Amino acid sequence: GVTLVGWDDSKQAWRIKNSWGQGWGESGYMWIAYNTNKIGYAASWVKANLAPVCEDGPSLIANAAISWSDNKQFAANANVLSVTFTLPKAMYVSIVADGSAFIAKGAAPQSFTTGLYSGESPNTMWTGSLRKGSLQAANQHIQVHSAHAMKLAAGTYTCYWKIWLSGYTMGFDSATLTVIAVPCSMGGNLQAMQSAPGDMVGAMIEGDATIMAVEAARPELQVTIDRSAGSE
Numbered sequence: 001g002v003t004l005v006g007w008d009d010s011k012q013a014w015r016i017k018n019s020w021g022q023g024w025g026e027s028g029y030m031w032i033a034y035n036t037n038k039i040g041y042a043a044s045w046v047k048a049n050l051a052p053v054c055e056d057g058p059s060l061i062a063n064a065a066i067s068w069s070d071n072k073q074f075a076a077n078a079n080v081l082s083v084t085f086t087l088p089k090a091m092y093v094s095i096v097a098d099g100s101a102f103i104a105k106g107a108a109p110q111s112f113t114t115g116l117y118s119g120e121s122p123n124t125m126w127t128g129s130l131r132k133g134s135l136q137a138a139n140q141h142i143q144v145h146s147a148h149a150m151k152l153a154a155g156t157y158t159c160y161w162k163i164w165l166s167g168y169t170m171g172f173d174s175a176t177l178t179v180i181a182v183p184c185s186m187g188g189n190l191q192a193m194q195s196a197p198g199d200m201v202g203a204m205i206e207g208d209a210t211i212m213a214v215e216a217a218r219p220e221l222q223v224t225i226d227r228s229a230g231s232e
Contacts, residue, residue, distance in 0.1 A: 054184035077122040081177040091181040097161040099175025106168025113164040
């Protein structure tokens with residue numbers, strides 16, 4: 001509600017107190033002209049929070065690629081591609097893996113899991129990057145894709161594109177792994193990546209594999225696959 005608390009003939013206005021608190025108007029007050037019958041019509045301003053200032057700077061890009069002539073084939077958990085990049089300061093990083101693949105050896109249908117991570121072990125990936133797909137026909141060529149975004153501190157990093165499969169061989173027609181770093185974020189929920197995982201927070205079973213989620217600063221940090229002894 002509002003309350004009439006005074007007037008000022010020099011302003012030709014009534015002084016009104018608003019119940020919204022001191023963050024509104026002039027420390028919780030406003031002026032209404034004598035000849036105005038619309039409460040709030042003459043409010044002059046509302047206090048607003050300023051958006052964080054962006055430290056301007058160039059965007060950076062790093063890329064790795066393979067083509068059909070590389071004849072890349074994988075029959076077990078592996079790194080498809082890796083790319084190393086250096087950030088001169090803390091930046092927001094987007095990582096995108098994209099390629100075309102097919103069954104090189106084995107019978108259809110077959111399934112796979114793909115994702116990204118900053119470590120070389122092929123059995124670990126960020127849960128936010130985990131994607132699943134399938135090949136339903138022997139002569140089918142499908143898109144294999146993964147993406148992830150985060151804020152990273154200054155330093156040198158290597159990102160790896162993972163493929164998880166078993167019981168057949170996957171071949172790649174071509175593929176790219178691209179990292180783009182920008183100085184500012186438009187919003188969303190990008191958080192700083194932590195380098196040291198903490199406790200295991202959950203698990204799920206997929207065939208002969210146990211996929212474990214591992215937590216550091218947030219639950220959605222990475223997953224680790226640990227296949228039973230003797231399996232591919």
